[in-house]
Amino acid sequence: MLTAFAILVDGLVFASWLFIVALGLTLIFGVMKILNVAHGSFYAFGAYVAANAIGVYYEAGLPPLGGFALMAGAALVVGVVLGTALERGLLRFMYGRDEVLTALVTFAVFLMMEDVIILVWGADPFFAYQPYGLLGVTEAGPLVLSNYDLSLIGLAFTLCAVTWWVLNRTRQGRLLIAVIHDRELAAAFGINVTRMFTLTFVIGAMLGALGGAVTAPMISVTPGIGVEVIVLAFAIVVIGGMGSIWGAVIGAVVVGVSRAAAVHLLPQVELFVIYAVMALVLAFRPEGLFSRAQARKI
Amino acid sequence: MGYGLGLVAAAAVLVGAGWVLPEWALFLAIVSLAKGLVVLGLVVLWRTGLVSFGQGLYYGLGAYTVGLLPQITGITDAVLLVATGTAIAGLVAFALGFLLSRYREIFFAMLCLAFAMILYGILVKTEALGSTDGFHVVAVTYLGYAPAIESANQVLYVFTAIVVVVLAGLVGRYLQSVTGQMTTAIRDNELRVEYLGFSVRRAVHTKFVIAGALAGAGGAIVATAIGHVDPEMVWWITSGEFVFVTILSGSGSVIAPFIGSTVFELLRSFALEYAPNFWQIIVGGSLLAVIMFLPGGLWSLVAKWRASGR
Numbered sequence: 001m002l003t004a005f006a007i008l009v010d011g012l013v014f015a016s017w018l019f020i021v022a023l024g025l026t027l028i029f030g031v032m033k034i035l036n037v038a039h040g041s042f043y044a045f046g047a048y049v050a051a052n053a054i055g056v057y058y059e060a061g062l063p064p065l066g067g068f069a070l071m072a073g074a075a076l077v078v079g080v081v082l083g084t085a086l087e088r089g090l091l092r093f094m095y096g097r098d099e100v101l102t103a104l105v106t107f108a109v110f111l112m113m114e115d116v117i118i119l120v121w122g123a124d125p126f127f128a129y130q131p132y133g134l135l136g137v138t139e140a141g142p143l144v145l146s147n148y149d150l151s152l153i154g155l156a157f158t159l160c161a162v163t164w165w166v167l168n169r170t171r172q173g174r175l176l177i178a179v180i181h182d183r184e185l186a187a188a189f190g191i192n193v194t195r196m197f198t199l200t201f202v203i204g205a206m207l208g209a210l211g212g213a214v215t216a217p218m219i220s221v222t223p224g225i226g227v228e229v230i231v232l233a234f235a236i237v238v239i240g241g242m243g244s245i246w247g248a249v250i251g252a253v254v255v256g257v258s259r260a261a262a263v264h265l266l267p268q269v270e271l272f273v274i275y276a277v278m279a280l281v282l283a284f285r286p287e288g289l290f291s292r293a294q295a296r297k298i
Numbered sequence: 299m300g301y302g303l304g305l306v307a308a309a310a311v312l313v314g315a316g317w318v319l320p321e322w323a324l325f326l327a328i329v330s331l332a333k334g335l336v337v338l339g340l341v342v343l344w345r346t347g348l349v350s351f352g353q354g355l356y357y358g359l360g361a362y363t364v365g366l367l368p369q370i371t372g373i374t375d376a377v378l379l380v381a382t383g384t385a386i387a388g389l390v391a392f393a394l395g396f397l398l399s400r401y402r403e404i405f406f407a408m409l410c411l412a413f414a415m416i417l418y419g420i421l422v423k424t425e426a427l428g429s430t431d432g433f434h435v436v437a438v439t440y441l442g443y444a445p446a447i448e449s450a451n452q453v454l455y456v457f458t459a460i461v462v463v464v465l466a467g468l469v470g471r472y473l474q475s476v477t478g479q480m481t482t483a484i485r486d487n488e489l490r491v492e493y494l495g496f497s498v499r500r501a502v503h504t505k506f507v508i509a510g511a512l513a514g515a516g517g518a519i520v521a522t523a524i525g526h527v528d529p530e531m532v533w534w535i536t537s538g539e540f541v542f543v544t545i546l547s548g549s550g551s552v553i554a555p556f557i558g559s560t561v562f563e564l565l566r567s568f569a570l571e572y573a574p575n576f577w578q579i580i581v582g583g584s585l586l587a588v589i590m591f592l593p594g595g596l597w598s599l600v601a602k603w604r605a606s607g608r
């Protein structure tokens with residue numbers, strides 16, 4: 001019973017984290033059909049900038065809760081700067097070319113960013129533990145849960161709700177849905193598709209950086225954190241059906257709970273259970289759980 | 299007949315080069331040729347428009363076979379080891395191919411990645427196989443002949459050259475056959491190929507097995523050359539590097555992968571020697587440059603040079 005409860009809570013926390021990290025990736029894929037490997041770089045940059053800023057901030061002895069605003073700020077800055085640079089500077093030349101080639105371009109950028117991170121921040125780890133301890137703990141029977149972890153669940157729900165609201169209740173969001181369904185027709189109706197692309201990419205980059213920023217207090221920020229995250233995010237997005245927001249929710253919950261179950265019950269399989277789930281889902285639902293049928297090309 | 303003569307000539311040139319090359323270049327040549335085999339497999343898939351982001355799976359299977367088989371059975375014969383590694387990788391590719399041949403484009407790439415990551419997860423958690431450290435591979439013999447340590451690389455080089463020429467020759471034959479040529483049409487329009495009465499799924503499945511077996515052979519030779527195997531060989535960055543070399547090489551010829559692979563290994567050794575902190579920037583930058591300015595890869599330069607000569 002206790003184990004089941006622990007699995008559920010751990011699973012939900014992990015799922016929320018996964019959702020936050022994968023949301024930007026699935027958004028960019030849904031709108032632009034770009035599998036953005038550089039999402040891992042956004043994540044890593046978000047983590048580094050946040051860790052750096054938090055370190056300086058708490059050194060100065062300013063009001064502790066401001067650290068959270070700092071994390072959001074880091075995500076915003078990284079997203080706008082890197083997102084705009086990558087989309088305007090590189091990816092717009094790839095529109096209309098093979099999806100796999102575009103994915104390789106982002107892979108190239110990802111590789112370069114890995115070295116840039118080491119050049120800028122060095123190979124030593126950064127710590128930004130202060131916000132993590134700030135929120136205290138909740139005791140549920142014998143289990144001690146960190147409130148910071150639990151608040152991730154809240155953040156995931158908020159992001160999910162905001163995304164739903166923007167897509168379904170605002171003008172820009174509805175225009176975006178039109179672009180997702182048919183890019184050319186949307187352009188023919190006078191929607192500025194190019195601007196939509198830039199906007200989506202920057203927002204996706206921000207979400208990736210936010211994922212890194214909220215993770216920074218939970219880990220030691222070292223080179224290579226992006227490499228691990230990107231394959232995880234891929235798994236979520238593929239399980240849910242690429243480009244589907246609801247798919248990402250389900251994918252994150254499925255993966256989160258299965259990994260938590262593996263950690264508690266059978267630690268040996270912890271590393272690959274995620275990919276096993278992914279392979280299993282795809283064996284029965286080739287294009288993911290939530291994906292629209294595609295017309296075939298003759 | 300001409301084709302067979304060409305192969306013998308290629309083998310003679312490669313083997314002959316082994317006597318001229320200095321020791322450090324010899325090792326580099328072995329690794330380049332072996333990794334070129336993996337890339338050759340990717341080229342076979344790429345001709346159908348498919349990219350596998352999980353070729354490390356078969357590469358790693360070949361390598362771990364060479365590492366494990368001597369421990370289990372006592373076999374140290376290079377011919378048997380490489381053949382077994384190739385066969386095991388090919389068999390796994392055959393089994394997974396039933397599922398994977400249903401996929402195209404990015405889904406194919408991702409699912410290949412997923413299977414490679416499963417093996418990676420298993421290897422990292424298996425302490426009997428040395429977890430992340432991997433383990434050492436024993437010295438091999440060649441049909442009963444055990445070379446001295448000083449000449450081990452030379453013998454391995456000759457062996458590698460022969461394996462490469464044989465396998466590349468077979469793949470070249472396959473690509474020139476009607477079946478092989480038909481598969482490039484799949485890239486343009488799958489449905490119309492089906493209308494011609496040609497099974498696309500079977501063709502993709504065949505290609506996948508070829509690619510898997512070639513990657514297994516490459517992994518087996520690299521494991522022999524380095525004398526060590528670790529889970530890094532299955533890691534997705536390794537698979538990504540193979541895809542990079544594929545794009546760098548171009549799909550114009552069965553020779554292209556070996557040129558691309560040699561250029562890549564040279565680039566890697568010099569970068570690690572003179573600019574170790576910029577290695578990934580160099581790789582990423584050249585990948586970008588090739589995609590943007592040289593879509594046909596290095597081979598397109600050769601093709602252009604040939605066309606202007608005539």
